[in-house]
Amino acid sequence: MKMTRRALLGAAITIGFAAAAGHTSLALADKPLTIGFSQVGAESEWRTANTVSIKDAAKQAGVNLKFADAQQKQENQVKAIRSFIAQKVDVIAFSPVVESGWDTVLREAKAAKIPVILTDRAVNVSDKSLYVTFIGSDFVEEGRRAARWLLERAKTLPAGDINIVELQGTVGSAPAIDRKSGFEQEIKANPNLKIIRSQTGDFTRAKGKEVMEAFLKADGKKINVLYAHNDDMAIGAIQAIEEAGLKPGKDILVISIDGVKGAFEAMMAGKLNVTVECSPLLGPQLMSIARDVKAGKPVPKRITTEEGVFPAEVAAKEFPNRKY
Numbered sequence: 001m002k003m004t005r006r007a008l009l010g011a012a013i014t015i016g017f018a019a020a021a022g023h024t025s026l027a028l029a030d031k032p033l034t035i036g037f038s039q040v041g042a043e044s045e046w047r048t049a050n051t052v053s054i055k056d057a058a059k060q061a062g063v064n065l066k067f068a069d070a071q072q073k074q075e076n077q078v079k080a081i082r083s084f085i086a087q088k089v090d091v092i093a094f095s096p097v098v099e100s101g102w103d104t105v106l107r108e109a110k111a112a113k114i115p116v117i118l119t120d121r122a123v124n125v126s127d128k129s130l131y132v133t134f135i136g137s138d139f140v141e142e143g144r145r146a147a148r149w150l151l152e153r154a155k156t157l158p159a160g161d162i163n164i165v166e167l168q169g170t171v172g173s174a175p176a177i178d179r180k181s182g183f184e185q186e187i188k189a190n191p192n193l194k195i196i197r198s199q200t201g202d203f204t205r206a207k208g209k210e211v212m213e214a215f216l217k218a219d220g221k222k223i224n225v226l227y228a229h230n231d232d233m234a235i236g237a238i239q240a241i242e243e244a245g246l247k248p249g250k251d252i253l254v255i256s257i258d259g260v261k262g263a264f265e266a267m268m269a270g271k272l273n274v275t276v277e278c279s280p281l282l283g284p285q286l287m288s289i290a291r292d293v294k295a296g297k298p299v300p301k302r303i304t305t306e307e308g309v310f311p312a313e314v315a316a317k318e319f320p321n322r323k324y
């Protein structure tokens with residue numbers, strides 16, 4: 001269809017007005033921002049909520065999102081990042097499955113002049129200029145918060161040893177490393193608190209149940225407390241505790257991290273004692289930081305998510321407010 005000169009002039013004026021009014025989503029004046037995002041996988045309720053948050057926020061912001069699910073494998077994330085580089089995306093964002101082993105691929109992104117934003121989990125690289133910023137929780141503090149709840153609760157327990165079993169997250173991942181260290185630092189304040197077993201449950205319900213079964217077989221009634229690095233593993237372990245004829249939340253205190261709806265349901269059923277919040281709702285922040293980065297604006301190197309602690313006593317009241 002041919003346009004008359006008058007129609008062409010009209011269209012040009014409309015575009016000009018839209019741009020001046022800041023209607024960037026019209027995408028007539030601006031090319032949409034393209035972000036390549038590599039997600040860890042779909043191992044937990046938390047992760048599913050995180051994926052939804054990122055996809056929804058991209059849609060709302062008019063961002064062209066190239067999403068890749070790594071199925072918990074670092075090699076898949078490296079492949080995805082290389083493919084984003086080849087596609088010349090504007091920004092690469094990813095939640096690294098493990099902390100180390102990123103130097104080479106991040107150097108490739110830097111050489112291609114594509115800025116990298118870390119979300120949720122950190123990387124361990126010697127050159128911090130390989131990424132622009134890291135948006136996510138303070139996992140060490142989450143571990144400390146879990147321990148502080150236990151230190152308080154321990155004051156009400158009979159004198160003597162308090163035996164803890166720990167379900168760790170994915171081996172080598174930032175949340176597993178940091179939640180372990182934060183918890184260990186803090187429980188030193190009470191020498192009766194003893195971690196008698198600690199093993200990975202890979203952040204999944206199935207693995208959490210399986211490992212808890214093994215803990216129960218080995219130590220049974222000696223176990224007083226379960227500390228799980230995420231709610232999913234705690235929920236799996238709760239099943240194992242019940243199948244062993246014990247009462248989770250009473251015979252064995254259950255402490256976990258994330259604050260997903262499943263944890264609130266378990267607390268309302270009296271089976272989980274406390275969950276330390278870790279927010280997966282990082283999508284809107286990621287989109288706005290990515291825009292700033294692309295526009296060359298300075299951004300903070302670390303953006304820490306604000307979070308709370310939810311003991312079972314407040315679960316019923318808080319449940320209707322939960323977004324994930």
Ligand code: AHR
Pocket residue numbers: 043044045046047120121175203229230231232257258278
């Ligand atoms: O990195 C965040 C952690 O990863 C969440 O605690 C856990 O549920 C997820 O799988």
